[in-house]
Amino acid sequence: MADPSLEISLQATNAEPQQIIDRLVETWMAGHDTRVAEWNRCQDEEAQEEEEMRLVHAAREEEEHLARQVEEENEHLESEKKKPKMNGFNVASTIGNAIAPCPSQYAIQKLNNFEYIELWYFSPNGCKEAMKMSCSIADNTFSLTKLD
Template sequence: MARIARNPDLDLCPDFAGPIFRTARDAITTADPNKTTDNVVADFTAAWQADWDIQKAAWDAQEAADQAARDTTAQAASDEAARKQAELDAEAAAEKREADKKKPKLNDFDSTKGVGDSIAPRPSSFALRKLERFEYVELWYFTREGCTDAAASAASKTINEDALALAKLDDFVGLRPAASFSASKNVVKDNDLSWEQLLFAKNSMLEHMAALSWPDKHVSSLADFWYSLETHPSRSLLHGDRIVLTYQAEVRIEWHERLKGNKGFNIAFINDNLMRRASDKIWDSVRDAVSSLHRSPSLI
């Protein structure tokens, strides 16, 4: 249906009683003697009104359809705007959740408790990161000397705490605090520690392993390993502590390497053959030292 271009409300009923329509009125009254001029005017007016009513109804229907279309378009636009706003709100909420996850959290504290009588020495972040990743790390980092070295390094701020460095994390490369990659230049190998240093360090390491969620099985095996060494008969021999320290150093490295290759063994089981080889190695070094002194009497 063609659109109606003009609003019928703008049209006025013609003056059918006026001179313009005289010829039409006279023609009708002449043809029909029963019709008066008033009858003709009334008929003309009724016919115009009937046609106007039809046009008015069509116009109103067209206006209603137009308004419905506008309402539909407006509703669609409103729905689309609401959808986009909901998406923006969801994205903003997701970004806020991610930001909240990354935001540092400050833990609560017991308002009724003060500081303890002693503060345990803390190993370096490098050593703790090694433990966190279940990697081998020298016992020295957990000795008093190692913890003192870590405290001195932190106090001197030789590495900015906020400095980051690239690191391979599993199969990905990411940023980690640079301090966690810095081995101490003062580190001492396990087999060069004193027996007293080993006793202190292994207890500290076991505590930190447990705190860093090492499996109980692994922590218990290491604890049994060090206890077995502490009570091993070899310690009663001349240079016994050096022999046991050498065994400990070599076997613990091997244990970590085998664990990485999924070929782990129970480190608590002491291998007498390896202990004898450690003894032979120490005695060979002692004999070499003695021979060197004999060759160089000025050193005696």
């Protein structure tokens, strides 16, 4: 809004044209300066608001990033908890030299089929007999070998 005291009176007809022109230029310059000052103030306010918005956005992104890191760390800890843990290693422990006897494949197959089988197959004598009778294909076959 313009300053009403700077308005030119139309009844001032006795003034010279140059004075009127000077007065009009002076009035226009004053209005122009106030509009430029208002424009600059608005631009500064907008720049401040944009900077505040940028800072808020950056803070929100930082919070989200930290929340994601905490969540990933928690997931990692949960997955570590779920992993099976290996028991401690005892250097002084010994390992036996004998293989524990187990029932024959015939007895195991009967059990899988839910068929009747005598208990002798699961006794120590039955397991020893199964070990004597079990032999792999490689034990009873001939094979070709290459010598260097």
